[in-house]
Amino acid sequence: MTGHRQGIREIARALAAAGKGILAADDSVGNLDGRFAAHGLPCVPETRRAYREMLLTAPGLAEFVSGVILHEETVGQQDREGVPLIVRVATAGMLPGLKITPGPVEPASLTDWLTAAQERGVRFAKWHAVYEASGTGSLDHDEQPARLAAFARCCQAAGIVPMVESDVLMRGAHTAEDCGRVTTRVLSAAFAELDSAGVDMGGTILKTNMAVPGTDCPRRATAEEVATRTLDALKAAVPPAVPVVTFLSGGLAPVPATGLLDTLNRTGPHPWALTFSYGRALQAPALAAWAGSPEDVRPAQKELLHRARANSEACRGTWRAEAGWSGTAL
Secondary structure, three states: OOOOHHHHHHHHHHOOOOEEEEEOOOOOOOHHHHHHHHOOOOOOHHHHHHHHHHHHHOOHHOEEEEEEEEEEHHHOOOOOOOOOOHHHHHOOOEEEEEEOOOOOOHHHHHHHHHHHHHHOOOOOEEEEEEEEEEOOOOOOOOOOHHHHHHEEEEEEHHEEEEEEEEEEEEOOOOOHHHHOOHHHHHOHHHHHHHHOOOOHHOOEEEOOOOOOOOOOOOOOOOOOHHHHHHHHHHHOOOOOOEEEEEEEEEEOOOOHHHHHHHHHHHOOOOOEEEEEEEEEHHHHHHHHHHHHHHHHHHHHHHHHHHHHHHHHHHHHOOOOOOOOOOOOOO
């Protein structure tokens, strides 16, 4: 094994640290605009910077979080003391990651761009492929798996761990069974391309959805059904060499997202670490507590830490159910 490959594998293992997950703080400006508007906040650069500073400087966050996915805007932002936020993440003991905006992959230019990002402190990067559970027919002409594979190759060439994300959206009337079936197909297609491209699985991490019913499905699914169908998809498609599977929260509320993760981990052990890479399911209570007020930074950080700690326990299958958990996906 070359020293280069060893390096990315060590980063991937660090991201898979027991009891830790990944904070997805990579919301686009458009997504933040809607979330801020609900609290009467303007979505301007300074508000976005202050919000991200509140999240990323929460004392003790690294006890529960191994890495943070950043938006490109955040990489260029500084805290109130003039320290780059990406430096704050690293010095707190978390690995900085970066969301890559999907588009045509030109390997030479993307590798150069990723190399520059690595020199700025980025240690992993995410590429997001989106699917509709109710509208995914044949994948024969789907270009997304090939793009994921090209992206992963470029990342590893630059010394960055690729986070490949295949996301079957919750919107629609599909059942948990439907979601599990589509998830199996899209993950199988993605890993077939990754293998064909010679991507090192030990230096790759996966981000994906759980097999949950759609938001318009009249039949709810129990946590046990979601866990079973999710694990069936992973076992059918994900090589054991992949060190960690991280789950997105999608449209799940904070407590159900924790409960489902806990249920998955109570069925272990598994070939991969199963952990969280949540955005809103970690941040929503903190945003509500903060609402733009400098005086409420500490209460907001306490909310973030509460959810991070709960999900850390869920990673170990030791979470104690709290108010808002009904034992179902929604």
